[in-house]
Amino acid sequence: MAEAVIKSRVIGIDVSFETTTIAIVDIRGRVIDKTDFPTTDYPNINGFVNKLCETTIQLSENNGGYLSIRSVGMSVPSGNYLTGCIENSPNMPWKGVIPLAAMLRDRLGLAVAITNDSKAIAMGEFTFGSAHGMRDFAVITIGHGLGCGYYSHGKLCNGASGFCGELGHTCVIPNGRKCECGLEGCLETYVAEKGILRTAKEMMAESDEPSLMRDIDPTVITPKLIVGCCEKGDKMAIEVFKKTGTLLGVALANFASIVDPEAIIITGGIAKAGHWLFDPLWESFDSHIFHNIRGKVKLLESTLNGRERDVLGASVLAWNVKEYSLFK
Amino acid sequence: MAEAVIKSRVIGIDVSFETTTIAIVDIRGRVIDKTDFPTTDYPNINGFVNKLCETTIQLSENNGGYLSIRSVGMSVPSGNYLTGCIENSPNMPWKGVIPLAAMLRDRLGLAVAITNDSKAIAMGEFTFGSAHGMRDFAVITIGHGLGCGYYSHGKLCNGASGFCGELGHTCVIPNGRKCECGLEGCLETYVAEKGILRTAKEMMAESDEPSLMRDIDPTVITPKLIVGCCEKGDKMAIEVFKKTGTLLGVALANFASIVDPEAIIITGGIAKAGHWLFDPLWESFDSHIFHNIRGKVKLLESTLNGRERDVLGASVLAWNVKEYSLFK
Numbered sequence: 001m002a003e004a005v006i007k008s009r010v011i012g013i014d015v016s017f018e019t020t021t022i023a024i025v026d027i028r029g030r031v032i033d034k035t036d037f038p039t040t041d042y043p044n045i046n047g048f049v050n051k052l053c054e055t056t057i058q059l060s061e062n063n064g065g066y067l068s069i070r071s072v073g074m075s076v077p078s079g080n081y082l083t084g085c086i087e088n089s090p091n092m093p094w095k096g097v098i099p100l101a102a103m104l105r106d107r108l109g110l111a112v113a114i115t116n117d118s119k120a121i122a123m124g125e126f127t128f129g130s131a132h133g134m135r136d137f138a139v140i141t142i143g144h145g146l147g148c149g150y151y152s153h154g155k156l157c158n159g160a161s162g163f164c165g166e167l168g169h170t171c172v173i174p175n176g177r178k179c180e181c182g183l184e185g186c187l188e189t190y191v192a193e194k195g196i197l198r199t200a201k202e203m204m205a206e207s208d209e210p211s212l213m214r215d216i217d218p219t220v221i222t223p224k225l226i227v228g229c230c231e232k233g234d235k236m237a238i239e240v241f242k243k244t245g246t247l248l249g250v251a252l253a254n255f256a257s258i259v260d261p262e263a264i265i266i267t268g269g270i271a272k273a274g275h276w277l278f279d280p281l282w283e284s285f286d287s288h289i290f291h292n293i294r295g296k297v298k299l300l301e302s303t304l305n306g307r308e309r310d311v312l313g314a315s316v317l318a319w320n321v322k323e324y325s326l327f328k
Numbered sequence: 329m330a331e332a333v334i335k336s337r338v339i340g341i342d343v344s345f346e347t348t349t350i351a352i353v354d355i356r357g358r359v360i361d362k363t364d365f366p367t368t369d370y371p372n373i374n375g376f377v378n379k380l381c382e383t384t385i386q387l388s389e390n391n392g393g394y395l396s397i398r399s400v401g402m403s404v405p406s407g408n409y410l411t412g413c414i415e416n417s418p419n420m421p422w423k424g425v426i427p428l429a430a431m432l433r434d435r436l437g438l439a440v441a442i443t444n445d446s447k448a449i450a451m452g453e454f455t456f457g458s459a460h461g462m463r464d465f466a467v468i469t470i471g472h473g474l475g476c477g478y479y480s481h482g483k484l485c486n487g488a489s490g491f492c493g494e495l496g497h498t499c500v501i502p503n504g505r506k507c508e509c510g511l512e513g514c515l516e517t518y519v520a521e522k523g524i525l526r527t528a529k530e531m532m533a534e535s536d537e538p539s540l541m542r543d544i545d546p547t548v549i550t551p552k553l554i555v556g557c558c559e560k561g562d563k564m565a566i567e568v569f570k571k572t573g574t575l576l577g578v579a580l581a582n583f584a585s586i587v588d589p590e591a592i593i594i595t596g597g598i599a600k601a602g603h604w605l606f607d608p609l610w611e612s613f614d615s616h617i618f619h620n621i622r623g624k625v626k627l628l629e630s631t632l633n634g635r636e637r638d639v640l641g642a643s644v645l646a647w648n649v650k651e652y653s654l655f656k
Contacts, residue, residue: 165588
């Protein structure tokens with residue numbers, strides 16, 4: 001018989017391109033302790049899993065040991081909840097299909113579930129954030145790529161094969177920019193980080209108009225630096241976000257016409273561009289949305305912040321996994 | 329106390345632009361009896377409701393009376409399940425917001441639920457048709473307009489305000505053709521009935537290339553007549569469906585990348601164009617879909633036919649309504 005111990009905590013893990021964060025979280029979403037390491041140091045998946053397990057065990061031991069840990073939830077790019085695998089990530093160094101949940105479960109002796117970053121954040125927003133109390137809503141994360149997680153009937157949608165929400169890879173410009181995923185004209189090639197930089201570079205190349213952006217070394221330019229130019233009144237920099245916001249507005253209006261969410265929560269690094277992005281986005285969204293839902297869909301910011309938001313979502317996933325038992 | 333009678337039948341009503349069909353259906357989807365009248369004879373909503381109620385009562389009386397009728401399900405363009413209203417239909421003669429479910433309930437003394445045509449067909453396909461046993465799938469109806477109804481977690485999606493699935497009104501060509509809904513570049517302005525005719529007329533105007541389509545009186549040309557030209561090997565007619573299928577393929581690939589359905593069932597008058605439409609559609613769909621779901625989404629035809637399919641869906645809706653009682 002399994003012993004009767006109250007398992008009052010879970011492990012939430014967020015893997016991003018740059019950093020892997022591991023946290024011990026209680027059922028009310030309090031982060032008891034957390035730690036992180038650079039994802040980029042582990043281009044080999046076995047090395048990554050070793051480091052991840054060692055760090056998780058160490059963090060647990062520093063916080064009273066394994067006994068109180070119920071399960072593990074993990075957010076990772078291209079993570080598929082239905083298979084427990086990372087599947088053909090265009091952005092991560094680990095190629096092909098990797099059974100990450102099983103690899104961790106076997107090493108840790110805990111139930112492990114994985115999903116992708118946007119779906120995990122949607123779970124966090126549903127339980128602890130802006131979407132609390134909503135049954136139909138979507139989270140859009142814009143950073144390195146563009147991800148989307150959404151709820152229908154108060155449940156997270158996974159789709160038939162675990163890959164719903166690939167809004168970033170819908171075609172917005174036929175025969176448009178080449179995407180890392182192999183398709184052309186994908187939304188994320190225009191509105192995620194690299195896409196915005198590409199728009200800026202194209203605009204600088206296409207005219208002789210003066211711009212503060214021209215003073216920035218093209219090898220270190222970032223969306224944040226372009227926002228800095230906007231704040232100094234730079235016309236071309238403002239136009240970069242206007243183009244980005246307008247295109248994103250059409251894509252989100254199309255998405256809303258399909259899914260009809262109560263709210264769309266926009267988060268991720270690019271959301272920090274603030275009104276430079278959101279003003280044209282809202283105008284375009286409002287003018288492209290189907291008349292029967294016009295004015296009904298809220299565009300919201302996340303009320304959870306940064307790294308904590310990411311591990312919180314993963315911790316909610318952990319509570320939804322059936323507890324692991326050797327006696328199946 | 330309500331009397332104990334086994335209510336083993338429902339009324340399924342399908343309202344299309346041309347015809348209103350009323351059927352008595354049992355729980356296994358057998359159509360016991362049905363009748364119809366021209367919708368176009370009733371441009372005034374009160375006249376329409378009078379005719380509909382009289383016909384429904386007559387049909388019930390001809391089939392053993394009201395006692396065995398449990399409830400009424402109704403499929404109508406722009407019908408909103410959540411409000412019971414027809415809301416601002418761009419295609420029907422009745423303008424504004426019409427509380428159709430309440431109007432019928434008050435007249436018939438039966439519980440009444442309404443939804444739109446595509447959602448009703450999705451319910452029919454789920455219960456009696458091609459989608460039986462699926463949890464995540466979509467139905468696309470292409471005729472006068474383009475509609476979409478889809479399931480997630482084995483439940484029909486309504487969205488937050490009852491208007492999910494407006495795929496026909498997503499923008500596929502920025503600043504494109506003007507749509508009856510007020511937007512520009514909507515999918516249905518290209519791939520539904522009028523859109524296909526417009527493409528044909530544009531192609532005839534843009535070149536001097538000979539075509540059998542030029543022999544058809546432009547005031548009576550239909551997609552069916554264009555299919556006839558295709559079958560005689562007419563290059564331009566074939567190109568009309570190639571353009572249509574290619575654009576629809578991109579839109580359905582984008583839809584699938586968002587919703588990740590197990591299958592997309594394509595139905596409605598335009599689906600009768602067969603391989604002239606489906607070959608280019610499939611090619612375009614396959615080359616625009618996100619790699620992780622490529623080859624996983626089935627494109628299926630409906631196994632239910634015509635008018636029966638439409639009332640069947642409405643009858644499934646009827647079973648899902650709580651039975652009406654005067655003692656609430």
